[in-house]
Every structure is written in structure tokens, then in C-alpha cells.
Amino acid sequence: MSLSSFLAQFDPAQEIEYSWTPPSSWYIEKDFLRAEIEHLFNNHWLYLGSAQELKQPGDFVTYQVVNQPVVVTRGQDDRIRAFYNVCRHHAACVASGKGNTEVLTCPYHGWAYRLDGSLRKAPRLGKLENFNAKEFGLVEIALEIWGGLMFCHFGAPTQSVAQLYPGLGDFLQPADLESLNFEVRREYTLECNWKVFVDNYLDGGYHVEYLHPDLAAGLDLDNYETLIRTNFSIQQCKSAENDARLGRGAVYAFLYPNVMFNRYGDILDINLVLPQGPDRCLVIFDYFFAPHCSREFIEKSLQSSHQVQLEDVGICESVQRGLKSRGYDKGRYAPRIELGELHFAKMLYSTLAEGSGFIHPNQLSHQ
Incomplete structure (x- = not known):
């Protein structure tokens, strides 16, 4: 129908x-x-969870939101960011559960990402044409914190949560x-x-x-x-x-x-x-x-x-x-x-x- x-x-x-x-x-x-x-x-702001889950630099927490795997991090710059929890190499999730770490390392082939989403390491990649490491970071998701609560948006938001x-x-x-x-x-x-x-x-x-x-x-x-x-x-x-x-x-x-x-x-x-x-x-x-x-x-x-x-x-x-x-x-x-x-x-x-x-x-x- x-x-x-x-x-x-x-x-x-x-x-x-x-x-x-x-x-x-x-x-x-x-x-x-x-x-x-x-x-x-x-195409809508969606509730994730409490920002209290990310009190210290290096903290991360993962979510599954309507078929979309999400990881939220607090970087060394103290900024909270959200990314698709998907390795840019072969699509495995780079994190699970929650914890504290300096890098998010994919368990599949060892690709590692900084907490700001940028690619830090792609081991044994060898000579690869048309590859720019700066273009292979985790894909960021719009994130907003309202009342200490985190909301994400998978599209391009035109207004804030408020x-x-x-x-x-x-x-x-x-x-x-x-x-x-x-x-x-x-x-x-x-x-x-x-x-x-x-x-x-x-x-x-x-x-x-x-x-x-x-x-x-x-x-x-x-x-x-x-x-x-x-x-x-x-x-x-x-x-x-x-x-x-x-x-x-x-x-x-x-x-x-x-x-x-x-x-x-x-x-x-x-x-x-x-x-x-x-x-x-x-x-x-x-x-x-x-x-x-x-x-x-x-x-x-x-x-x-x-x-x-x-x-x-x-x-x-x-x-x-x-x-x-x-x-x-x-x-x-x-x-x-x-x-x-x-x-x-x-x-x-x-x-x-x-x-x-x-x-x-x-x-x-x-x-």
C-alpha cells in the first residue's frame, strides 16, 4: 500500500x-x-540520554536509535560530540557500551579514531590511491544539549530543541x-x-x-x-x-x-x-x-x-x-x-x- x-x-x-x-x-x-x-x-531531534554519562574527557557512550548506531564522546577539548558509530573502512561499530578512552579503535581491522572523530591510524593500509585520511573520520551527527539532556538529529536541523x-x-x-x-x-x-x-x-x-x-x-x-x-x-x-x-x-x-x-x-x-x-x-x-x-x-x-x-x-x-x-x-x-x-x-x-x-x-x- x-x-x-x-x-x-x-x-x-x-x-x-x-x-x-x-x-x-x-x-x-x-x-x-x-x-x-x-x-x-x-529528520527530527531525538532524545539520546543524559549528558551526565560524559563527565570526564575521554568518556564515551553508545546508543542504537532506530537502526542508527551512535557514539557520543567528550573530547580532550571538553566538547561533547556525536558520530555514527561506524568505521569508515568496512562498517563495523568502533565502540560498544560506555567507558573512557583516548581513541576509539575498531575491533575489526584496528582503524583508530580520535575523540573528535578524526582518523588517527589505519594500520597496514599500504599504498592507496585517492585516499585522504582527513576525509575518513567518523561522520558527525548534529547534537544539542538541553537541560543536561542530549538530543541528536540525523538530518540538517533548521531549529534548536528549544x-x-x-x-x-x-x-x-x-x-x-x-x-x-x-x-x-x-x-x-x-x-x-x-x-x-x-x-x-x-x-x-x-x-x-x-x-x-x-x-x-x-x-x-x-x-x-x-x-x-x-x-x-x-x-x-x-x-x-x-x-x-x-x-x-x-x-x-x-x-x-x-x-x-x-x-x-x-x-x-x-x-x-x-x-x-x-x-x-x-x-x-x-x-x-x-x-x-x-x-x-x-x-x-x-x-x-x-x-x-x-x-x-x-x-x-x-x-x-x-x-x-x-x-x-x-x-x-x-x-x-x-x-x-x-x-x-x-x-x-x-x-x-x-x-x-x-x-x-x-x-x-x-x-
Whole structure:
């Protein structure tokens, strides 16, 4: 099926009271995922991780971001840079995991690269025509640090992270984020499309009282609200009285396309969802805590979060099975509740339509 055929099944102009969800084909077809990678993930700022992973010159850390291997280094000049983690000789990854080193040495044939990406050594190369070592460094990737957090861009960014999400600082202040200590990264593999996880996150708290009873007990769900902004949305809710973990309440920020910031009490947890196939995704959780938090509080908080994630894994995988059923194609949105979900669908539609030059038939009929 062509991308145009996929997009024609969703009308972005409809208000939520009349709108249908995108069809199940958006969640199960390989061709649609290929279009998402081409037009969205290859051309957008994407969250990598905490810059606290690179405290000293020589530190490096590696990531795998939608089929792209990435290595981030802090050079001897104290500058943090990102590169494709690919040797220019025969494409092996030059680094794995994280650590501290003076050079990145490919394990395949020993080509070595300085932390600024330049080629330092190509052993046993011999006489080679039309070869300039200065042109064979690691290929650099656009990198930006916002609030102590690293974002990369595989294309040619035309705006900064702050410009992409105008007004985000009103809800998440960079200085506040930088004051927190990175604790741990945990990963969950889900048998569902990456957008199923996003939709679940953006349903305006609709599912919380049914799926997360322990979490619901700590939130004042009657005051749950969703705010729509440019390229991001905010869900916020006051906490029930005397909840030590949630503090005065929670702010849940979704940054299009695939990262979620959960700020509550002395805690920030960041959720990153990465597609690994049309019906499989990797969800990464980065946890940050205020410096004064005790080890007991941290461990208890991590366990509480883990329980919520297990509950979400089960329902997301159930939804994916349902999306493949002949008994379902499209659903409806709950007005005043699932605003974030519709906003996400419209942003995705816009990205793919603009990238492919598609114009919806309904738009043509009004021209």
C-alpha cells in the first residue's frame, strides 16, 4: 500500500467530537513504518540520554536509535560530540557500551579514531590511491544539549530543541532538570507498535484508574487536564494528600515524536520509545532523582515505577493483538480526555504528508 493510501484514511481537519482514530494499518504495516523512519525519525531531534554519562574527557557512550548506531564522546577539548558509530573502512561499530578512552579503535581491522572523530591510524593500509585520511573520520551527527539532556538529529536541523518546543520551559525548566542526578536506565521490549505506547501515554489519564490502581490512589484524577502546545502536549494532575513519592502533583510532557518527561516530587523519569518493527518496540526509562533522596526512597520509587510499566506492557500488547483483528479498524476519541492522542495523530499525519507531498482529498475538494 502506498503512503498516500495510508494517509487518505485519516482526516486531520476533524474536531475531536467527530474524529476517528487512524486506521489499524498505521500500526501493523511495514510500509507505514518505513515511511515513518524516512520522513520522521531521520529528520527530527531525538532524545539520546543524559549528558551526565560524559563527565570526564575521554568518556564515551553508545546508543542504537532506530537502526542508527551512535557514539557520543567528550573530547580532550571538553566538547561533547556525536558520530555514527561506524568505521569508515568496512562498517563495523568502533565502540560498544560506555567507558573512557583516548581513541576509539575498531575491533575489526584496528582503524583508530580520535575523540573528535578524526582518523588517527589505519594500520597496514599500504599504498592507496585517492585516499585522504582527513576525509575518513567518523561522520558527525548534529547534537544539542538541553537541560543536561542530549538530543541528536540525523538530518540538517533548521531549529534548536528549544525552538522546536516553544514554551516547554514553562513546564520543565532546564535548570531544574540539570539539578537532578541520573540514577539508572532500564529497558522494556514490547510486542506492539511504538505508537500504541504513545497513545497509551496520551489518553488523558483515562486508563489510570482501571489499569494502575496503586498510582491512581496517589493522584487527584478529577483534576487531570491536558494542554496542547506546538510539537508537545502537557498532562498534569495534582496528587492526593501526603503522597511522598508524587509530591504536590505530576507533570507529564510528551515531546513529539517519541519521548515523554514525567516530573513529580523529587523524581524525573524519561520514557523513550523506539520502533523495532511494525509490531515491536523498545521502551527506555531514564531515572533522575534530587540529590537529597535516600537509597531507600530511590529503590522504592524504582519498584513502584516498574510495577506501572508491567501493567502498561500487558495492555499495550493486548491492543496490538486487537489491531490485527478483522473485528477492528478505527476507533473514536473521548472528547475533553484524549486530546493528546488526537494531537499526536495530527502531528504524525502532517509530518508524513509534508515529507511526501500528499494532499488529502478533502483538502482538494475545498480548493
